[in-house]
Amino acid sequence: MILLPCGENGVLVELDDGTERRRLDSALRHAAVPGITEGLIIEQVPATRTVLLRTDNPQAVVDALREVDIHSLPEPDEGSAENVTIPVSYDGEDLAEVAALLGITPAEVVERHTGQVWTVEFSGFAPGFGYLLGEHHNLSVPRRSSPRTRIPPGSVGLAGDFSGVYPKASPGGWQLIGRTEVAMWDPDRQEPALLAPGKRVRFVSVDAPVGADVEAEGTR
């Protein structure tokens, strides 16, 4: 664990890998780090291998973090994580391209995408945009070499190891494999962002055969 200054009152905590980052991020969010008292951290922003902390008392945060043995922290409790199901029409413009890059058929891309649980690793890019990491790491594709200037909201994409859903119309370079009607960001909802860090996501195909278990959770 490396502690880096980020402004007068910020600490950027750099971890060795995503696993450590997940563990620290989760422990901080569940008040499971000794010395980090309620309200001490004003803002906590997880990312690939880092957790950014903003606080009015950086010395107290740093002192507490220096005492942390990352391996003794509890594992993120995945059982208690909130689950979200997102119905998708798999008719994205890049579906054939993604299949070709992976050397599989478009149907197999859909099978892989719907056949695993994805976890919201962190947010960024836009309000409600979650970076989702799958269990199987079998859908890794590069970004498009030339980004699109406008991607419609609800577009489901892939880039690197991640999957994501565009919350609003925006430019972007992710490979598009489908789209959903579920709003990723709705300011009128109690929790505007559907995909907060730590949530677990399952994609289901709306074109699935009759009788398939298609839920519409998360549409409320």
Place this chain on the structure above:
Amino acid sequence: MTTMQVHAAGRLSLVQDLGRPGQAALGVPRGGAADHRSLALANRAVGNPGEAAGVEVLLGGLEVEFDHSTVVCVTGAPLGVTVHGKPVAFGAPVVVPAAQRLTLGAPTASLRSYLAIRGGVSVPHVLGSAGSSPTAGIGPAPLKAGDVLTVGAGERTIAAGVGSELVAAIGDPHGDLVLMATLGPRDDWFAPTAIRYLTTARWKTTPQADRVGVRLEGPVLERAVTHELPSEGVVPGSVQVPASGQPIVFGPDHPTTGGYPVIAVVREADLAALYQARPGTGLRFRVIAPRWH
């Protein structure tokens, strides 16, 4: 209930309060007034609590009228204020009679003026703030001619006296800005010359400046580590250095994570002056220590 009708919105007029800190984990920028202090002073002058929503007006040009007599105050970038065509005070409370037009001229310095209205502008809150972050698609849309906003639903306090403090808020645009900044978090990704240039060169603000960030012009900041940085959280004031080597200082509506290294972070107290600086303003960085060791 009082309403405010917008006759002209100028270049960009946004409802702003103190923003929504604490939501960056959802990809939501802090937002809020680019110059907190000017908004707070305007609010105080009309007897509003500090968190009341007002209007941030970029380069003037706002024209509004109210259906009831109300009290307003304009602060920030100094400009001529008129009511029904007659000049009135800038930086002090002013009564605007019903159905008379309040006009903000063009600022003679700085970029953003603040209009506070007694009772505050009333718009639906998103994640605890009325503030508008148009690039993030959060909060009310920029004002436009024909808009009618509700005013005065907010809690009122007694109008506080305004004195010499307001004059200071108008800002002194003479000379170069000096911005205090902590080095890092990624200063070790840069060549030693980059740190020296950052801390000794005279930088200039460019026209590529908005609420997302202000691009600076100066010597190219060369990197020592050239591989790609995995995205990490950033804060307002982060001095991010993209491939061009010309830094961008993030503003209130900055993206919450970034993939280019941040060489330094400007302290919060100095950000309003930067966000208010016109293109071509000279500035220097001075290194300070973080508040931890």
